[in-house]
Amino acid sequence: MFSLKESTVLYLKLALPLTLLFIIVYGGANWLNTFRDDYFHLYFQWELATPFIPEMILVYLSIQALFILPVVHCGRIDMTILAKRMATAIVLAGIIFMIFPAQSGYGRLDSVDSFQWAYTALYSLDKEHNLFPSLHITLSTLVVIAVLKKVNNLLRFIYLFWLGALYLSVLLVHQHHIFDIITGLILIYVCIWRIPHPARQTIS
Numbered sequence: 397m398f399s400l401k402e403s404t405v406l407y408l409k410l411a412l413p414l415t416l417l418f419i420i421v422y423g424g425a426n427w428l429n430t431f432r433d434d435y436f437h438l439y440f441q442w443e444l445a446t447p448f449i450p451e452m453i454l455v456y457l458s459i460q461a462l463f464i465l466p467v468v469h470c471g472r473i474d475m476t477i478l479a480k481r482m483a484t485a486i487v488l489a490g491i492i493f494m495i496f497p498a499q500s501g502y503g504r505l506d507s508v509d510s511f512q513w514a515y516t517a518l519y520s521l522d523k524e525h526n527l528f529p530s531l532h533i534t535l536s537t538l539v540v541i542a543v544l545k546k547v548n549n550l551l552r553f554i555y556l557f558w559l560g561a562l563y564l565s566v567l568l569v570h571q572h573h574i575f576d577i578i579t580g581l582i583l584i585y586v587c588i589w590r591i592p593h594p595a596r597q598t599i600s
Contacts, residue, residue: 400467403475407467410479417483421490422526428494429525435499438528439573444501449568450510456565457514459536462558466539469546473594478542481587485534488583489526498527502570515569522571530572533580536562538587 466475504524508515540559544552566572 403467403470406472406475410475411463414479414482414486418486421486422493422531425490425493425497426523426526429497430523432497432525434497435525436496437499437501438575439501441501443573446567446570448502448505448570450508450515452565452568453511453514453518455561456532456569456571458558459532459562462536462539462562465543465555469543474542474546477591477593478538480591481538482535484587484590485531485538485583488586489529489531489534492529492579493526496528497525498576500524500527500570501573518571527572528576529579529583530566530576531580532566532572533563533577534583534587537581537584541584541588 466478470478502524504519505515536559540555543555547555563577566577567574
């Protein structure tokens with residue numbers, strides 16, 4: 397059997413270069429786009445009436461915990477396929493960020509009623525120009541897709557509910573617009589098409 401120790405070792409081997417790739421690609425585009433002024437504004441005016449719920453930042457940040465699920469549920473092949481899909485998503489998104497730098501319609505708040513520390517950290521690390529496709533949507537969904545067939549009905553419900561809450565959180569903390577979610581979903585399809593899963597087999 398594929399032990400938890402082996403799973404953890406493989407996870408770390410895959411997660412560390414993925415994290416480095418994310419920092420370089422997303423962080424690089426994030427920094428470079430702050431020097432530009434040719435931003436795209438791809439949102440509807442009615443979206444700006446979306447309520448801001450500061451407590452949803454906890455759901456938004458829970459994506460970090462979601463990323464641990466493959467250690468528990470995925471075997472070698474599934475974890476490797478997931479890593480390849482996530483790497484593809486990061487690279488493709490980085491290219492799009494540089495070609496289509498965006499400007500959020502919400503702007504950034506100077507002060508927040510709740511969890512000010514979380515928003516201060518978020519705003520300092522993540523500027524508002526890497527909007528579409530939303531990697532928050534793409535990466536979290538790729539993880540859930542990878543684990544769904546490995547879990548029972550109760551966990552499947554919990555993980556899908558969690559994913560739905562993450563979708564809502566990107567809107568309710570004013571980090572993304574609807575177009576960002578849609579393009580994030582399209583990117584998922586592209587990654588799965590580009591990195592297909594081999595014929596499923598029992599992984600030991």
